[in-house]
Amino acid sequence: MVSERIGLYIEKKHISYYAFENSIGASRGSISKAVKDCKSIGSNVLEKIISVYPDLNPVWLLTGEGDMLLDRDNEDGVNRYYLKTDSTVDIQQVPLYNAEAVAGIIPLFNDAKQTQPIDHIAIPNLPKCDGAIYVTGNSMYPLLNSGDIVLYKIVDDIPNSIFWGEMYLLALTVGGEEYITVKFIHRADKEGWVKLVSQNPDHQDKEIELSAIRALALVKASIRINAML
CATH class of the missing domain: 2.10.109.10 (Umud Fragment, subunit A)
Known part of the structure; x- marks a missing residue:
């Protein structure tokens, strides 16, 4: 489930749900409730998550295949x-x-x-x-x-x-x-x-x-x- 994998990513990054929701412009409690209740998350929200968190592997997020995090270095260090x-x-x-x-x-x-x-x-x-x-x-x-x-x-x-x-x-x-x-x-x-x-x-x-x-x-x-x- 995509929402479950989002919860695993938030846990991995040691950030709060509030900070995560704030960073993607989502309403307070919307992501935490979706994770808790295993509800679906809209495509527009998923696109925002992927754009704000470039280390998150979109293939893993959507399918569960591969690694959670992308192994990528910023070009300017x-x-x-x-x-x-x-x-x-x-x-x-x-x-x-x-x-x-x-x-x-x-x-x-x-x-x-x-x-x-x-x-x-x-x-x-x-x-x-x-x-x-x-x-x-x-x-x-x-x-x-x-x-x-x-x-x-x-x-x-x-x-x-x-x-x-x-x-x-x-x-x-x-x-x-x-x-x-x-x-x-x-x-x-x-x-x-x-x-x-x-x-x-x-x-x-x-x-x-x-x-x-x-x-x-x-x-x-x-x-x-x-x-x-």
Whole structure:
């Protein structure tokens, strides 16, 4: 059943039904209900899903044959993450920062104008970005590798501006220690808490108080450099 396979894809991508429905312009609850009740999904919606999620194999989606995900690399080496409301910029110079040199992303986000970037990145037709930093760790592998670059848009009103299920760069304080990480943010069962979800299945999800997030930015794109050794 096509709706069942859509549910498997959403589960594989670790995104919420709300974020998925929002990204394709579907009404809230329409996809989750279709998956739950094994109902058919209109061809216009399927076309939108395939256009928004180019890694989804349309043959698998429609017939169940082959692999769920297409093995395809972007020609320019950039993975782009678009929201339905994103508008792109023809060309922009995105500053690349060394987060360690400025003692984390909190001071960087608070006053980026006072921080000297180590370089600038110019990529056409991206959503507006505030900056870029290198990723460390493997919690988002294989979507992100340690050493990849993420381009981000700063979130100023953290409690009211989270798109559930999307990928974020965040600084958080847990047990008196400060951490910088990239995670999907999902709703938690407890009021005032959120769930941080990794792409790497070896990393467990973690629920934290929303107030523990000290700085937040929506990941708009990532860059991976593949070098021959």
